Amino acid sequence: xxxxxxxxxxxxxxxxxxxxxxxxxxxxxxxxxxxxxxxxxxxxxxxxxxxxxxxxxxxxxxxxxxxxxxxxxxxxxxxxxxxxxxxxxxxxxxxxxxxxxxxxxxxxxxxxxxxxxxxxxxxxxxxxxxxxxxxxxxxxxxxxxxxxxxxxxxxxxxxxxxxxxxxxxxxxxxxxxxxxxxxxxxxxxxxxxxxxxxxxxxxxxxxxxxxxxxxxxxxxxxxxxxxxxxxxxxxxxxxxxxxxxxxxxxxxxxxxxxxxxxxxxxxxxxxxxxxxxxxxxxxxxxxxxxxx
Numbered sequence: 001x002x003x004x005x006x007x008x009x010x011x012x013x014x015x016x017x018x019x020x021x022x023x024x025x026x027x028x029x030x031x032x033x034x035x036x037x038x039x040x041x042x043x044x045x046x047x048x049x050x051x052x053x054x055x056x057x058x059x060x061x062x063x064x065x066x067x068x069x070x071x072x073x074x075x076x077x078x079x080x081x082x083x084x085x086x087x088x089x090x091x092x093x094x095x096x097x098x099x100x101x102x103x104x105x106x107x108x109x110x111x112x113x114x115x116x117x118x119x120x121x122x123x124x125x126x127x128x129x130x131x132x133x134x135x136x137x138x139x140x141x142x143x144x145x146x147x148x149x150x151x152x153x154x155x156x157x158x159x160x161x162x163x164x165x166x167x168x169x170x171x172x173x174x175x176x177x178x179x180x181x182x183x184x185x186x187x188x189x190x191x192x193x194x195x196x197x198x199x200x201x202x203x204x205x206x207x208x209x210x211x212x213x214x215x216x217x218x219x220x221x222x223x224x225x226x227x228x229x230x231x232x233x234x235x236x237x238x239x240x241x242x243x244x245x246x247x248x249x250x251x252x253x254x255x256x257x258x259x260x261x262x263x264x265x266x267x268x269x270x271x272x273x274x275x276x277x278x279x280x281x282x283x284x285x286x287x288x289x290x291x292x
Contacts, residue, residue: 022279023142025149025267035118087215087227092234092260096226098216099253105180107219109161111172112194112244115211124204125197127268128174128214129267130158131274138275140172140186145276146176157182177219180254188249189273197240205264206235206242214244216256230260238264 090096098105112128132144132153139145143153151160157179164173178190192214196204206212210236215227230244239262248255263269266276 022277023146023271024279025144025271027043050196072265087268089223090165090226090228090256090258092228092231092258095257097253097255098225098247101219102223102225104220105225105254107220108180109172109175109177109178109217109219110192110214111175112214113171113173113193113211113216114209114213115207117210121208122204124208126164126173126212127195127197127267128160128176128207129193129195129270130176131191131193131271132158132183132187133191133274134186134220135188137189137273138240142276144187145271145274152189153182154182158169172215183249190247192244192246193241193270194244195248195270199240199266204240205237206239206262207237216235226256227256230258234262240264241270 022034045245098108110128110130112126114126127148129145129147131139132146134140143150146153146160148160152158159177161175161177162173183190194212195213196206199205210230210232213227213229216225217223218225228245230242235242241263243259243261245256245258248257271278
């Protein structure tokens with residue numbers, strides 16, 4: 001598989017170069033010296049409710065060498081949950097047919113949120129990522145890995161909308177937009193993952209956050225389709241990445257299977273499981289997942 005060049009997403013697959021190069025999920029600033037990309041169709045904010053922007057506002061231009069991690073625009077909490085209607089929760093191992101529940105569903109937002117366990121402790125940076133997989137349960141190309149260093153794929157049908165560093169404030173902390181009709185037909189699974197950023201450097205894990213959830217929202221009317229909170233006992237120990245579930249394509253239908261598959265080896269390990277080659281695999285790859 002070809003590589004991802006950090007300084008130019010549009011050209012990171014070199015078709016004339018058959019050398020195998022790894023994807024960099026570390027701290028090289030993807031947008032150094034360039035304007036921060038804005039969502040093409042920003043979602044409407046909740047009335048009278050905004051999120052606190054993580055620590056520092058995003059500058060119009062990010063100087064070369066800063067920050068350690070690329071910025072995606074932090075935004076206000078963008079989606080309503082259906083007024084006073086209680087969220088519809090599913091449990092680990094359960095399936096939900098999205099099209100059966102919402103027959104007109106075409107465009108969705110996958111949102112995720114969490115809170116810091118202790119305000120006095122070091123802030124934990126949690127990231128939402130997607131893997132677009134074919135019938136072999138592997139990504140087809142590097143662009144099928146949607147994360148903070150590759151925020152757009154499938155000609156804009158899949159877009160990472162925000163990257164919170166702190167989980168502060170109400171509403172979703174990170175979101176990914178999907179136009180289901182724009183996802184290529186050979187993509188039959190979309191895997192949703194939460195992970196700790198650079199856990200081997202900072203020593204962070206999921207024991208340091210709480211109230212983790214993910215949800216799917218109908219982009220066209222802002223109504224929440226379902227919400228899922230992984231069992232807290234599954235996230236104990238040294239876990240630094242968790243597969244929250246998979247969107248499974250069955251003809252015109254999309255079915256979500258909720259999961260809570262953890263690893264102590266971070267996002268790098270999950271990415272290799274889906275066929276990607278990662279630069280400088282994190283030292284936490286040595287963690288024994290059976291001990292989690």
